[in-house]
Amino acid sequence: MVEVRIPISVSEAVKRIQAEAGMLGSEFVPLEESYGRILAKPLVAAHDVPSFDRSPYDGFAIRSKDSAGASGTNRVAFEVVDHIGAGAVSGKKVGKHQAVRIMTGAQLPQGADAVVMLEQTQESGAAADAEGAAISAAFTIRKPFEAGENISFRGEDMSSGEEILPAGSLVHPGTIALLATFGYERVEVAKLPVVGILSTGTELLEPGSALQPGKIRNSNGPMIAAQLRRMGVRSRMYAAAVDRLDDMLETVRQALTECDCLITTGGVSVGDFDLLPAVYEQLGANVLFNKVAMRPGSVTTVAVLDGRYLFGLSGNPSACYTGFELFARPALLSMMGAERVYPMQTQAVLGEDFGKANPFTRFVRAVYDGRSVRPAGFNKSNAVSSIGRGNALIVLPGGTRGFKTGDTVDVLLPGMEEGSSVWTL
Amino acid sequence: MVEVRIPISVSEAVKRIQAEAGMLGSEFVPLEESYGRILAKPLVAAHDVPSFDRSPYDGFAIRSKDSAGASGTNRVAFEVVDHIGAGAVSGKKVGKHQAVRIMTGAQLPQGADAVVMLEQTQESGAAADAEGAAISAAFTIRKPFEAGENISFRGEDMSSGEEILPAGSLVHPGTIALLATFGYERVEVAKLPVVGILSTGTELLEPGSALQPGKIRNSNGPMIAAQLRRMGVRSRMYAAAVDRLDDMLETVRQALTECDCLITTGGVSVGDFDLLPAVYEQLGANVLFNKVAMRPGSVTTVAVLDGRYLFGLSGNPSACYTGFELFARPALLSMMGAERVYPMQTQAVLGEDFGKANPFTRFVRAVYDGRSVRPAGFNKSNAVSSIGRGNALIVLPGGTRGFKTGDTVDVLLPGMEEGSSVWTL
Known part of the structure; x- marks a missing residue:
């Protein structure tokens, strides 16, 4: 009286699904629209970052050797010979006991090899340098600096040619910062799958409908659309006379010409009105499994036809939600070549x-x-x-x-x- | 020489910001567009769920008292008097030793008070009922059932009038399932803030530009736009001649007439080209703090003017990213009345x-x-x-x-x- 189905483990189910994932190819999108997409190519540093030695602080660029011997009782004076903001490059070469006033992010001027932070200095109007010569616009310091002190060196964050992120990485806000840094205006990302949703169930009313005896509103369809949306994927809704095999079959056939993947809800159990097993059979789809050793959602069925997935999720809302996250989402992410497909x-x-x-x-x-x-x-x-x-x-x-x-x-x-x-x- | 700023703790900074959050009001959006928004009203059950006693299994609805005494050696027979799928309501009242074949989700027929699962039955063509009368289309069972066994009772999931989710809840896929269940075609959600972004820094090039000596591309602006997008908020980009106070002031003034909140990056430090402190002063904005005891991002400044936030994030990318998530995101979520505003x-x-x-x-x-x-x-x-x-x-x-x-x-x-x-x- 009852069809006997052999349950497989969740891991085995995931393995069988993942083995079928075919790649969708790539496309270019503007940087502003790349959030949430999957990188089709590794992100490789197009140049050193920083691309020049720069100051991480507001302060003064000096030659470290000029600071030798500085102490609280032997303050050493420097003459300020230039004054630059970030983005500017000083035309001056820093000479003996000279300094260039420099802002955070500014390129280190020629000759300098250390930066004195503003708060490490004391202003002094006229002063004498170490040799006793008079200097103006000066400051003094009270400690010696080492070569390289307070410098962000060229390439210390990233080196030209270095792979920063592998293909398959999700484009999140930090990825956008990287892409912008390297001047990407367009980004090569995986194409998005086209996903159809077909809610079956003779008891289903659409959200706007008044409740009727024995019926419930279709919550699975909108929920799955939102689960897809959460992963950045848009969906198409299908409808069929779900108690008629010919109509179901026709709708599923049509959906498979328009979608990379069809997610159905309900109709996969062994009840007399569960038509999907017959649909899979008539289509000649390869049923990967039709029972999983899990609760809820043990009747979840996944089939493949011509490289397209048919996810037969349970019509029970909690089972449907869980089945999507465990099985459909990883498969869709694999179709996009994503690195991290599992929850x-x-x-x-x-x-x-x-x-x-x-x-x-x-x-x-x-x-x-x-x-x-x-x-x-x-x-x-x-x-x-x-x-x-x-x-x-x-x-x-x-x-x-x-x-x-x-x-x-x-x-x-x-x-x-x-x-x-x-x-x- | 250096302006002295008193750092406050991160907690204190968060507290000061949150105290200033004003609500944006609400609007209605179609159910399909409500994902990621914040509920403006509590979600209250519009009716019982389930709205009728129903079968959680494929099987037969019976009167439990007719199953009394059933055992392996004393199988009890039932006559099948009707056959319904989910969504249908049987016109029959289940009588003595009668059963209605019923599918998962179908409403329990009148008279019945228990469901026998399909796998708990054995088909028997012609049979005799307990009194020896001949019956057809029958099945037998070998265990007694209790009243209420295998029934999903009306209201067991949710009761009419029950608050299911408070106002301020994020609309995630599960929320969509709830909204669909109760027939919402439109959902009242918090209005989205309009957020302006102004990247300052004399060293900044736009993403598409070729690299120039001493300069870097603007990565903070696109990154913040993506951080906003991650929370479902769109942004407007502003540009100003960032080394001219009058132009900066004009741009910020303009942005504040168009946005609920302006996020700037850079320009909040104490360097000679950091103009934002002067901008806040000239605008008469209330500076909540201008130094936080944190790394990175200690120079983060937040000000308020006429109920609008001015987030002055550091120009250092890591500091900027962190400052957005710690300070700006919670404030924007509070403007939407969200319940869970912190990371x-x-x-x-x-x-x-x-x-x-x-x-x-x-x-x-x-x-x-x-x-x-x-x-x-x-x-x-x-x-x-x-x-x-x-x-x-x-x-x-x-x-x-x-x-x-x-x-x-x-x-x-x-x-x-x-x-x-x-x-x-």
Whole structure:
């Protein structure tokens, strides 16, 4: 009466999915629009940074040897021969007991090999230099400086030709700073996948509809669109008469001509109105698995056809949310050649008991505050409240009999901008 | 010779800034565009969820009392009188030894008070009911069911009128699921601040320009635009002849008529070309502080004029990045009434020695992998590479003499979608 499905582990499921990821190619986008994209090429330093020896402080550029012997009782005087801001280059060469007044970021003038910070100096109107000659616009110092003191050397941050970030890095605000530093106006990034969403379920109403007996509004479609948006990917919505196999089949076929990946919700179980298994069969899709040893979402099915993914997520909201983050997001990131495709994983102390035992790995929607983590309320696979209230997923290994307050548990952080390059669960 | 500034603690700086945050008001946006915004009103359950008693499994709805006495040697038979999918409501009332075939999510039919899972049944063609009468389309069970077994009860996830999320919550994908469930087509969210960016510095070239002696390209402006974009806020770029006070003043005045907040980079130090202190003075702005006991970014200055913030961030890229996340982001989120305005804070094990001692609190750009954290390379306030390579900030308290591998340190995660409601550093 019931189709027997053999569950595979979450790790095995992830492995099978990742093995199928094909690359999408690259495109150029303006620097201002590159935030959130994936670098298609390594970011290589186009020049030394700094590109010249410069002063990290407001102060005076001097020749260090002229400061020899300076002390509190033997202040040494310097004559100020030029005065430059950042961006300017002094035309003067610093000579004996001469100094150039210099601002933070300014290029070190010729002849100088040290910078005296402004607060290390004392103004002195007319003075005598070490040899007793009269000088004007002068200052004195009371300690000797070493060659190279208070200088940001050319190339100390980055050397020309050095690989700073590998291909596959997420473009975050710090990456933008690097790209701007090297003068990129356009950035070569991975193309974004086109992702279709088809919510199936004979009980579904659209968000704006009035509630009807026995029906619920479609929350999975908009939720997945937002999960995609969180990773910078736009989606297309599809609709089908979900109780008619021919219409479902036609819609899925159409979506696969327009999308790199189709995410369906619902219809993957063994109920009499779950048509997706038949759709996969009729399409001739390669079903990678149709059961995973996890809760929620054990009926999650993933298939591949002509290099395109078909993610059959559970229609239960919590299962759907979790299935997207565990399976769809890493696959989409791999299609973009990303380095860190898996959710960021950490550990935290459980803030309350979790008594439920389970033979399967359990993913619990949870609230993580940086130290401890607690389930985000009502915990059933069809729960909606806990997805809305949570910001994390607790991972409880299968074969366990519940957990106690104070236990250390694994936690996934789907809300981290960039995740992990390894799957260790 | 040098203006004396009194540094205040980072906490005190944050406190002074937050005290000035004025609310921006709210607006309605379509559900599809609400991701990343801040809820202006609490999200209250508009109806019970589920809104009817329903089946969490594919199976049969029965009257539990009819299952009394069932066992492996005394299988009890039921007649299937109807067959419904999710979204349909059976017109039949379940009578004695009757069952309705029911799919996951379907409303429980009248009369029934338990659901037998499909896998708990055995098909039997013709059979006899408990009284010996012949029935067709039947199944048998071998265990008794309790009233309420395998039912998702109306309101068990959320009750009508219950506050699910407070005003000030970030709209993340789970929030979208909640909003869709309750039929929101439009969502009332906080207005977004308009933020101006003005990069000052006589050494700055625009990203597309060829490098010139003594000059660097402006990386802070594009970086801050991306930091704003990461929090869903768009920016306007301003430019001024930054070595002319009158032009700077005019540009800042203009920006303050067009923006809720102006972020400047550079020009806040005590160098001879640092004009922003004079600009604040001429504008009559209330300078909240002009020195913070932190590295990098000690010269960070924040002022307020007519309810508008003026963030004077350091021109050093690392200091600029840090100053934005510590000071500007929380203030902008507070203007939107957000609940969690501070960066997510956790702890991690230091993956390598950090020998530098400092009297001031130090924020080190770092790579966090969920367990350990290590400095992201070259560590000076003018470093760009470490902002690009890092995803976190290590916080080392002032008055310490360096840290060793294995020490537990505080870590801020600016890349987390939603941060913390408390500042505990």
